[in-house]
Structure formats: structure tokens, C-alpha cells
Amino acid sequence: MSDRPGEGSDRTTRWGDRVWALAARRRHGSDGTVAVGVAGSVMRAVADASGVDPHDLTDPVLYDHVDVDALERLVERPAGPGDATGGVSVRFRYDAYLVAVHPDGLVEVYEPLDRSAS
Numbered sequence: 001m002s003d004r005p006g007e008g009s010d011r012t013t014r015w016g017d018r019v020w021a022l023a024a025r026r027r028h029g030s031d032g033t034v035a036v037g038v039a040g041s042v043m044r045a046v047a048d049a050s051g052v053d054p055h056d057l058t059d060p061v062l063y064d065h066v067d068v069d070a071l072e073r074l075v076e077r078p079a080g081p082g083d084a085t086g087g088v089s090v091r092f093r094y095d096a097y098l099v100a101v102h103p104d105g106l107v108e109v110y111e112p113l114d115r116s117a118s
Contacts, residue, residue, distance in 0.1 A: 013100070013110055015091060020098045020110030023049035027105040028075075038075055039068045041107045042099055049097060049109040066092045075103050 011022035026048060028041030036044070039062055040054075047054040062068060074088050089102045098110040 012113070013098070015098055015110075019113045021113050022108060023097070023111045024109040026107045028101070028107055038072045038101060038107075042094070042101065045107045045109045046094060046097060046099065049111060060095055062094065065094050066090075071101060075101050 013020050013022075024045045026041050026045040028036060028038050043054045043057055043062060047057055050057070071090055074090055089100060091098060091100045093099070096111065098112075100106075100108040100110070102108075
């Protein structure tokens with residue numbers, strides 16, 4: 001499932017000294033027909049935000065920006081006693097985007113509001 005917010009969306013987040021606008025959203029775990037891991041869902045969400053096919057995203061390589069194995073362990077960690085959600089949310093930069101991966105399966109891709117500052 002993917003969701004590209006409409007133009008003029010006011011969904012923003014602050015990270016570092018910048019404000020970011022939501023560009024795309026996707027859930028990891030399945031694309032409706034096959035199981036998709038966290039890395040695949042991140043790349044699909046970035047492709048949604050970029051308006052390209054995920055296979056066209058070859059540079060930069062996701063593995064150069066984040067330890068994908070560690071990312072999957074963090075967000076897919078089972079819930080422990082007193083821990084309702086299990087994993088943690090993780091944010092990282094990928095190219096000009098800010099990517100947020102949440103333990104509930106949500107992957108969000110943000111772009112800087114000031115695109116010249118990317």
C-alpha cells in the first residue's frame with residue numbers, strides 16, 4: 001500500500017535545524033501480493049516520493065546510509081513486558097530525503113520544505 005499526500009499537504013516534521021514535508025508513505029510487511037522487508041519498503045516509499053520506479057533507485061545505495069540489518073532488528077523487535085509496540089522508530093537521511101521507519105509498519109519519506117537546502 002502506498003499513499004502520496006496531495007499537493008499542499010501540511011504534514012511536516014522538524015529534524016535537526018530543518019522542517020520537512022511529508023512526500024510519501026508506505027507500510028512495510030506486504031505490498032499486497034508478496035512479503036516486503038523494511039529495506040524494500042523504504043526504497044518503494046523513496047521511489048513514490050521521487051516519482052520513479054524503485055528499480056531506478058541505484059544511487060545512492062541504501063546500505064551506504066543505514067545498516068539495514070540493524071534497522072530491521074530495531075523496528076521489528078518483538079514487544080517485551082510493558083512494551084506495547086515492540087520496536088522503535090528510526091529516522092535517517094537518504095539522499096535529499098528524511099526517512100522515518102516506525103514499528104507499526106509505517107515508512108514515511110519527507111522532503112525539505114526549502115528544496116535548495118538539500
